[in-house]
Amino acid sequence: MADESEKNDSLEIIPLDALQALDANALLAGNDGSDTFALTKPLREARAKAEEDGDEPRRKALGLLHDLLNIHLKVDDRAEPFGPMFQSAEGRTCTASDFCNQQSDILAAFAAEIEHPVLKARLADIAWYNERKRGAAGKMAVEAYAEIIRQRIAGELHRTHGDNTHLLDCADTATRMMVVAGRVYKKSALPPFLSEVIEELFQACVDARSYVAFCHVSEIALNFGIFEWEKVLAGSEAILSDTEGQNYPMAVQGVCELAERGYKKLGDSENQKRAQDRIVEQDLKMRGQVNQASAEAHWVRTAIDNLRQFGGNKERIAELRKELRDLEEASLDDFAGIPYQMDLSELVSGTIEVFEKLTLPDILVQFALLNKPQSKEKLEKDADESSEKFIMGSLFAGSYADRDGKVYAQTGAKPDGDEEKAEWYKAQSLMASELHRQSVVAGQIEPARRTVMANFPLEQRHFMPIVYNSPFVENGYHHTFSLGFARFWQGDFISAAALLIPQLENSIRYVLKNSNVLSAKMMNDLTQDDRSLSSLLENMRDEMEQIFGSDLVHEIDLLFNFRPGPAMRHQAAHGKMTDHQSYGYDAVYACWLIYQITVMPLLSQWKEHIAPQIEEQAF
Numbered sequence: 001m002a003d004e005s006e007k008n009d010s011l012e013i014i015p016l017d018a019l020q021a022l023d024a025n026a027l028l029a030g031n032d033g034s035d036t037f038a039l040t041k042p043l044r045e046a047r048a049k050a051e052e053d054g055d056e057p058r059r060k061a062l063g064l065l066h067d068l069l070n071i072h073l074k075v076d077d078r079a080e081p082f083g084p085m086f087q088s089a090e091g092r093t094c095t096a097s098d099f100c101n102q103q104s105d106i107l108a109a110f111a112a113e114i115e116h117p118v119l120k121a122r123l124a125d126i127a128w129y130n131e132r133k134r135g136a137a138g139k140m141a142v143e144a145y146a147e148i149i150r151q152r153i154a155g156e157l158h159r160t161h162g163d164n165t166h167l168l169d170c171a172d173t174a175t176r177m178m179v180v181a182g183r184v185y186k187k188s189a190l191p192p193f194l195s196e197v198i199e200e201l202f203q204a205c206v207d208a209r210s211y212v213a214f215c216h217v218s219e220i221a222l223n224f225g226i227f228e229w230e231k232v233l234a235g236s237e238a239i240l241s242d243t244e245g246q247n248y249p250m251a252v253q254g255v256c257e258l259a260e261r262g263y264k265k266l267g268d269s270e271n272q273k274r275a276q277d278r279i280v281e282q283d284l285k286m287r288g289q290v291n292q293a294s295a296e297a298h299w300v301r302t303a304i305d306n307l308r309q310f311g312g313n314k315e316r317i318a319e320l321r322k323e324l325r326d327l328e329e330a331s332l333d334d335f336a337g338i339p340y341q342m343d344l345s346e347l348v349s350g351t352i353e354v355f356e357k358l359t360l361p362d363i364l365v366q367f368a369l370l371n372k373p374q375s376k377e378k379l380e381k382d383a384d385e386s387s388e389k390f391i392m393g394s395l396f397a398g399s400y401a402d403r404d405g406k407v408y409a410q411t412g413a414k415p416d417g418d419e420e421k422a423e424w425y426k427a428q429s430l431m432a433s434e435l436h437r438q439s440v441v442a443g444q445i446e447p448a449r450r451t452v453m454a455n456f457p458l459e460q461r462h463f464m465p466i467v468y469n470s471p472f473v474e475n476g477y478h479h480t481f482s483l484g485f486a487r488f489w490q491g492d493f494i495s496a497a498a499l500l501i502p503q504l505e506n507s508i509r510y511v512l513k514n515s516n517v518l519s520a521k522m523m524n525d526l527t528q529d530d531r532s533l534s535s536l537l538e539n540m541r542d543e544m545e546q547i548f549g550s551d552l553v554h555e556i557d558l559l560f561n562f563r564p565g566p567a568m569r570h571q572a573a574h575g576k577m578t579d580h581q582s583y584g585y586d587a588v589y590a591c592w593l594i595y596q597i598t599v600m601p602l603l604s605q606w607k608e609h610i611a612p613q614i615e616e617q618a619f
Contacts, residue, residue, distance in 0.1 A: 025113075
């Protein structure tokens with residue numbers, strides 16, 4: 001994998017005549033794929049044949065098309081929509097800017113000759129993205145995206161993975177189409193075919209009851225002035241008219257929230273209240289899909305939060321608060337004793353072999369089960385045995401310096417009394433814990449992540465079912481967690497660490513609150529403040545161990561809090577994490593551990609409730 005700084009210099013310019021010699025239209029004739037993955041297989045096969053025949057120019061030209069199709073399109077990222085399929089500290093795969101200047105001129109010319117709309121859209125879009133003055137290429141990309149949507153709705157193109165009735169891929173295509181169109185046309189003078197294709201997709205979403213895609217398409221239509229709110233609300237009522245048998249309340253809730261906004265905009269208070277009631281109804285339906293008291297408390301609390309925001313629901317809130325108190329009492333043991341499973345034969349090869357065969361929902365749950373916290377009891381036993389074997393090491397104190405040479409922590413010699421040993425045990429466990437994290441990251445987390453990302457370009461939406469259902473994620477933090485998990489899977493560990501590590505402390509407080517444990521502290525002026533992670537571990541460790549288990553609490557302490565350990569919470573909160581540290585074993589493991597804690601409470605309902613929601617979001 002090439003380093004990013006070397007990428008542009010290492011890519012050879014492929015001339016137009018070499019691309020034309022491929023006869024790409026014949027090569028892709030009959031290919032009915034609607035996504036870039038569908039086109040990569042015939043290109044790989046043709047490239048392998050060219051290599052076998054020793055036809056180097058053809059092999060390079062096919063390799064260029066293959067690399068272009070494997071660039072990850074992030075439709076929701078307006079600033080940088082194209083990115084590498086995966087990246088790591090060692091380097092990354094190709095991205096759009098690697099093919100700028102002369103190569104983009106060639107791509108724009110070649111795109112005009114391509115018939116398959118998926119390849120035409122990718123070539124023209126990258127050519128336009130790299131140089132906005134190529135307006136003709138941008139318009140060509142817009143027309144190609146529109147054709148992809150038309151042919152998908154007509155059944156002429158099909159998804160590589162998943163049910164064709166799920167139209168979320170079309171909504172993504174429409175998003176990119178309109179972003180480009182907004183730049184190459186005047187917003188007030190969009191060509192009529194754009195309104196026609198958006199309207200056709202809007203109706204297809206209503207007919208297919210594709211709730212998530214409906215919301216996306218409606219937002220597009222509203223943002224670009226294609227529809228007025230009245231049309232969106234009519235579609236909302238149509239798609240909500242029959243939700244019988246719909247086992248995905250979060251998707252239905254999205255439409256309800258859209259309708260609530262619309263009725264508020266139009267000043268229709270009666271229908272706005274009806275939409276608000278529907279929103280709360282979906283919260284309580286999600287409560288009915290879980291079988292743990294802490295998870296039920298999470299959804300009841302979410303419903304109460306929504307009712308408070310809507311206002312005027314005092315009786316309903318009082319009723320739910322009674323239910324919440326009962327659930328809080330029953331939730332104390334929900335996190336304790338959760339079994340961990342491992343289905344790995346060897347470290348790296350076994351991980352790759354396992355994850356190559358899994359479906360996306362199974363991938364997301366097995367990733368959380370890759371490892372388990374080290375046993376606190378075993379770590380302490382090993383520390384005692386080591387001190388007996390290496391006597392001199394236990395007789396002297398130690399000091400730890402940061403990268404600037406400042407001593408930031410000191411540890412003492414082995415104490416005599418058992419009560420003073422807690423800090424010494426933690427210090428003695430640092431080396432074993434560090435080796436454990438390195439082994440898990442290098443041998444399991446990274447092989448699994450890279451294997452999955454080579455086949456599934458995971459995005460924020462894939463994690464929404466997890467974060468919305470997890471009792472570890474408080475209402476109002478769903479997008480932060482899902483974005484953090486997406487960036488983690490994509491290999492952007494700087495963003496992942498910055499997003500996820502600061503959330504651990506608040507989520508622990510939230511779980512304690514749902515378990516009827518007050519985590520706030522009284523200040524000298526009689527005001528109350530939330531406890532920090534260090535304060536929670538110092539003053540509420542027993543309550544945390546009751547909920548999370550002693551081994552997990554010990555690992556949280558060693559990784560996020562204890563100094564001279566990595567102290568990831570301190571590092572992230574105070575801006576002390578360098579770029580290099582964000583890609584280090586400790587930061588990667590910390591992000592994965594937060595993912596694991598988020599997923600673990602969902603295991604018992606994963607197959608029945610979570611997996612179908614992930615499939616809905618994925619396709």
